[in-house]
Amino acid sequence: xxxxxxxxxxxxxxxxxxxxxxxxxxxxxxxxxxxxxxxxxxxxxxxxxxxxxxxxxxxxxxxxxxxxxxxxxxxxxxxxxxxxxxxxxxxxxxxxxxxxxxxxxxxxxxxxxxxxxxxxxxxxxxxxxxxxxxxxxxxxxxxxxxxxxxxxxxxxxxxxxxxxxxxxxxxxxxxxxxxxxxxxxxxxxxxxxxxxxxxxxxxxxxxxxxxxxxxxxxxxxxxxxxxxxxxxxxxxxxxxxxxxxxxxxxxxxxxxxxxxxxxxxxxxxxxxxxxxxxxxxxxxxxxxxx
Amino acid sequence: xxxxxxxxxxxxxxxxxxxxxxxxxxxxxxxxxxxxxxxxxxxxxxxxxxxxxxxxxxxxxxxxxxxxxxxxxxxxxxxxxxxxxxxxxxxxxxxxxxxxxxxxxxxxxxxxxxxxxxxxxxxxxxxxxxxxxxxxxxxxxxxxxxxxxxxxxxxxxxxxxxxxxxxxxxxxxxxxxxxxxxxxxxxxxxxxxxxxxxxxxxxxxxxxxxxxxxxxxxxxxxxxxxxxxxxxxxxxxxxxxxxxxxxxxxx
Amino acid sequence: xxxxxxxxxxxxxxxxxxxxxxxxxxxxxxxxxxxxxxxxxxxxxxxxxxxxxxxxxxxxxxxxxxxxxxxxxxxxxxxxxxxxxxxxxxxxxxxxxxxxxxxxxxxxxxxxxxxxxxxxxxxxxxxxxxxxxxxxxxxxxxxxxxxxxxxxxxxxxxxxxxxxxxxxxxxxxxxxxxxxxxxxxxxxxxxxxxxxxxxxxxxxxxxxxxxxxxxxxxxxxxxxxxxxxxxxxxxxxxxxxxxxxxxxxxxxxxxxxxxxxxxxxxxxxxxxxxxxxxxxxxxxxxxxxxxxxxxxxxxxxxx
Numbered sequence: 001x002x003x004x005x006x007x008x009x010x011x012x013x014x015x016x017x018x019x020x021x022x023x024x025x026x027x028x029x030x031x032x033x034x035x036x037x038x039x040x041x042x043x044x045x046x047x048x049x050x051x052x053x054x055x056x057x058x059x060x061x062x063x064x065x066x067x068x069x070x071x072x073x074x075x076x077x078x079x080x081x082x083x084x085x086x087x088x089x090x091x092x093x094x095x096x097x098x099x100x101x102x103x104x105x106x107x108x109x110x111x112x113x114x115x116x117x118x119x120x121x122x123x124x125x126x127x128x129x130x131x132x133x134x135x136x137x138x139x140x141x142x143x144x145x146x147x148x149x150x151x152x153x154x155x156x157x158x159x160x161x162x163x164x165x166x167x168x169x170x171x172x173x174x175x176x177x178x179x180x181x182x183x184x185x186x187x188x189x190x191x192x193x194x195x196x197x198x199x200x201x202x203x204x205x206x207x208x209x210x211x212x213x214x215x216x217x218x219x220x221x222x223x224x225x226x227x228x229x230x231x232x233x234x235x236x237x238x239x240x241x242x243x244x245x246x247x248x249x250x251x252x253x254x255x256x257x258x259x260x261x262x263x264x265x266x267x268x269x270x271x272x273x274x275x276x277x278x279x280x281x282x283x284x285x286x287x288x289x290x
Numbered sequence: 291x292x293x294x295x296x297x298x299x300x301x302x303x304x305x306x307x308x309x310x311x312x313x314x315x316x317x318x319x320x321x322x323x324x325x326x327x328x329x330x331x332x333x334x335x336x337x338x339x340x341x342x343x344x345x346x347x348x349x350x351x352x353x354x355x356x357x358x359x360x361x362x363x364x365x366x367x368x369x370x371x372x373x374x375x376x377x378x379x380x381x382x383x384x385x386x387x388x389x390x391x392x393x394x395x396x397x398x399x400x401x402x403x404x405x406x407x408x409x410x411x412x413x414x415x416x417x418x419x420x421x422x423x424x425x426x427x428x429x430x431x432x433x434x435x436x437x438x439x440x441x442x443x444x445x446x447x448x449x450x451x452x453x454x455x456x457x458x459x460x461x462x463x464x465x466x467x468x469x470x471x472x473x474x475x476x477x478x479x480x481x482x483x484x485x486x487x488x489x490x491x492x493x494x495x496x497x498x499x500x501x502x503x504x505x506x507x508x509x510x511x512x513x514x515x516x517x518x519x520x521x522x523x524x525x526x527x528x529x530x531x532x533x534x535x536x537x538x539x540x541x
Numbered sequence: 542x543x544x545x546x547x548x549x550x551x552x553x554x555x556x557x558x559x560x561x562x563x564x565x566x567x568x569x570x571x572x573x574x575x576x577x578x579x580x581x582x583x584x585x586x587x588x589x590x591x592x593x594x595x596x597x598x599x600x601x602x603x604x605x606x607x608x609x610x611x612x613x614x615x616x617x618x619x620x621x622x623x624x625x626x627x628x629x630x631x632x633x634x635x636x637x638x639x640x641x642x643x644x645x646x647x648x649x650x651x652x653x654x655x656x657x658x659x660x661x662x663x664x665x666x667x668x669x670x671x672x673x674x675x676x677x678x679x680x681x682x683x684x685x686x687x688x689x690x691x692x693x694x695x696x697x698x699x700x701x702x703x704x705x706x707x708x709x710x711x712x713x714x715x716x717x718x719x720x721x722x723x724x725x726x727x728x729x730x731x732x733x734x735x736x737x738x739x740x741x742x743x744x745x746x747x748x749x750x751x752x753x754x755x756x757x758x759x760x761x762x763x764x765x766x767x768x769x770x771x772x773x774x775x776x777x778x779x780x781x782x783x784x785x786x787x788x789x790x791x792x793x794x795x796x797x798x799x800x801x802x803x804x805x806x807x808x809x810x811x812x813x814x815x816x817x818x819x820x821x822x823x824x825x826x827x828x829x830x831x832x833x834x835x836x837x838x839x840x841x842x843x844x
Binding site: 027029159160161162163165166168169170172173174175176177178179220223224225226228229 | 337340341342358361362364366368372373374377378379380383384387388390391393395396398399423425439443
């Protein structure tokens with residue numbers, strides 16, 4: 001496949017995974033958890049590096065997934081101790097992120113980990129870092145990882161589809177009929193962390209946050225059906241990834257930043273033109289009904 | 291036969307004791323109204339019984355057994371305002387959720403489940419709205435959907451938190467009709483209720499709660515001026531002697 | 542120790558101290574408006590404004606950049622409000638959208654700036670991660686004046702803020718315009734964020750606004766004392782963090798300030814005399830004992 005082909009494929013994989021995971025994020029009102037986790041995984045990556053002294057992908061993913069779940073756990077715990085949820089998120093993620101930055105500055109020196117790279121990502125390097133896969137041939141490692149993550153996400157969402165629905169819509173009822181709401185919460189946080197971490201390595205924290213929240217929010221404006229919302233969100237994710245890439249190439253700028261920006265354009269179009277919840281219909285309708 | 295036995299249950303929100311030494315029993319086939327002033331711990335009581343809020347002390351037995359053994363036999367209708375009605379789904383789907391426990395892990399709802407859900411919607415008079423987005427339903431219609439969801443659980447013991455709050459008169463009538471039918475078919479229903487004027491018409495048993503059980507028993511015997519005054523403090527003004535009351539504070 | 546005596550260090554020390562105090566105060570307002578994470582969204586939203594200001598004026602003038610940051614963060618705040626009030630999308634998603642999309646747009650512009658303007662880029666890159674240690678006298682002066690201004694506005698109108706936060710309906714009755722107060726609040730919040738970004742960077746700025754009030758909450762129930770404590774915690778965090786960061790070569794200032802604040806939070810969480818874990822645990826045990834004794838009394842009484 002061509003260089004551009006690999007980049008588009010990788011970014012689209014991020015778009016689909018994040019789009020799907022993001023739907024539940026929006027509906028569970030935890031959008032800012034994505035922001036928090038996308039920052040704290042840095043600490044996990046640094047800790048994994050310090051412990052193993054290698055930049056092996058699997059260690060990083062495990063380390064980051066653990067910190068992601070820990071972040072969720074701390075926030076939840078502070079919340080039950082009476083700290084407002086958004087304040088709890090703010091305290092936990094800024095402190096853990098600061099710890100990560102300090103560890104990099106004092107212990108790691110700038111080996112290969114730098115904060116800026118983590119934030120903005122370097123999708124342009126992805127096609128160079130390949131691995132030989134039987135039958136298919138050389139495949140970029142990031143693309144392969146993201147494919148696995150996509151299957152994992154699909155597997156977990158489809159397998160527990162009705163449990164996700166009920167624990168998101170009415171956790172009290174779910175608990176009363178014996179569905180383990182808390183376990184489902186942490187399962188979701190694990191999936192969110194793994195998705196974030198895999199995508200983070202490829203495209204950087206900011207694009208992960210954009211891809212998790214914005215396409216799902218845009219999809220929420222177009223449909224009243226959960227299943228359609230999942231599909232639309234994934235499509236919007238892919239669309240933003242591809243549109244963002246070509247825009248970046250056109251004006252020669254950061255690909256990740258441009259993709260994040262593209263999700264905003266999709267959202268803007270949705271908020272203006274969505275038939276039921278858009279601003280235009282909101283403004284026009286009162287006149288039409290007169 | 292007692293389907294519910296509650297003994298010395300206490301619960302707290304942080305420093306405030308909300309429930310203290312609550313003890314009562316509920317007989318099979320009864321329709322009980324749980325009444326008491328705002329903040330008396332009525333909703334908390336249900337949550338504690340169903341293990342949705344931590345219980346500090348005491349013992350609760352359902353059908354002579356622990357909650358976890360009999361979850362299938364218990365139906366719960368949370369307050370309507372406790373969920374986000376902007377959730378992208380339709381009425382039929384909400385009703386189906388009542389059967390998720392029976393359907394079991396990893397399985398998807400089948401056609402028979404959908405037919406059952408439609409039937410439940412029909413019972414509450416909402417069949418025509420099955421595919422309506424839930425945010426487009428009125429408050430009364432949303433409450434009917436919640437009731438249909440409880441019916442489909444085919445439980446033996448129902449807990450309903452303020453099912454008549456903010457609903458229209460027709461819905462109120464319809465809901466009470468269904469509750470009476472449940473009772474007549476041998477089911478047991480506990481309803482958190484806020485309107486003292488209708489207690490006598492609606493419930494055969496009444497449970498007065500204000501942080502603890504003030505009085506409990508058959509409505510005819512227990513629903514007296516004295517017990518109401520005891521539960522609500524002095525905050526009751528008599529409208530017409532023996533006919534009704536309003537719950538509004540005196541000066 | 543020589544570094545502690547250098548005049549540059551004293552400048553930086555003083556500016557992070559006053560910044561900590563100002564953000565401790567504003568953070569309290571945000572905390573009670575339940576908008577803690579708003580600061581995170583707005584600090585990210587400032588980036589495109591900085592870049593546009595730089596592209597327009599082609600120089601790294603502190604005042605220009607701050608104005609740009611201010612305008613774009615303010616637009617971000619307007620967007621969040623618009624999305625929240627006109628669609629079914631909830632506030633947290635609205636904040637996340639503005640945060641990520643504005644920052645993404647900022648990165649797009651940053652890359653263009655870096656490409657087109659060779660030598661000046663270092664200064665702009667630092668806007669993202671803060672650059673307390675390399676600030677020069679005039680930047681610090683400007684920052685200090687703005688932070689003092691914020692502090693003074695909060696203190697002078699103290700009782701109006703209190704009304705604004707706790708009893709807006711009553712305040713209306715007193716002819717206190719809530720729209721004006723809300724506008725003023727957003728202006729102060731954005732101003733604090735924008736000057737704070739300069740010192741600790743976009744990502745960690747929210748910590749300065751969030752952690753001091755949350756920590757102060759563990760020590761008092763009074764609004765006034767909470768404001769004072771929050772300002773003290775903020776100031777302490779700024780001062781101690783800055784001092785620690787001078788102990789190592791190229792240790793970053795912002796993260797050390799945040800870590801100091803994090804430690805203050807941890808201490809408050811454990812030992813706070815109003816809501817701290819230890820106090821709570823003792824209260825819980827007492828309650829349980831009391832209730833158990835009561836119920837056994839009742840049982841004896843019944844039998």
